[in-house]
Amino acid sequence: MSATNDRPPPSAMPARAPTARLALKSVSCPHPGDVGLDGAWWPRCRDLTRELPPLADVLDPLWGRITRIAVNPRYWPVIPRRVFVNGHVVRVGWFTSELDPHTILLLSGTAGPWDLLVIPPETAGPSAARLMAAASAATGPRSTASALVAAEQPDGTPSSYEAAGAAAAGRLVAGM
16 A cells, blocks of 8 residues: 655755845946945844855855955854855964954955955844945045944944944954
8 A cells, every 4th residue: 555645755955045235336447455345245144154155155256356354353152264165165263453343354365355344143134234325435534444333323332233232342243
């Protein structure tokens, strides 16, 4: 005796990471690594192991092979030593005093350094859109990443992202 099933067999759907939320300056802007920001990145969470591969996947073909990524550890609870991107390993490290806490630095052997504003994951959509537009604007005054994030908090109160980062600041993290 055999049983019949009217439902089709389940098919395996490959899990795909969501595309990075990213805004970049146009190619007609000054050379990457010039004073100022080259754009903005809005991660969905603080898990760099999950967030960095989609970011580098997008930037690899645009900027050349990403070889290293550096972050300030203030707002990241865990920083992986390496992530896999487009079939190669990208080393990840951190700097505390040399790198703005709201910036990520990506290095490419062919195009040089790229600085992106990191928009806190908890930022509301309208605020994130304003920050992305400001960081990727071809004109206007140059501003640091922290200055842009602070300007988005008009009353001077720290965001939930900054409050959480203050608690994580004392955590020991291995770096480069």
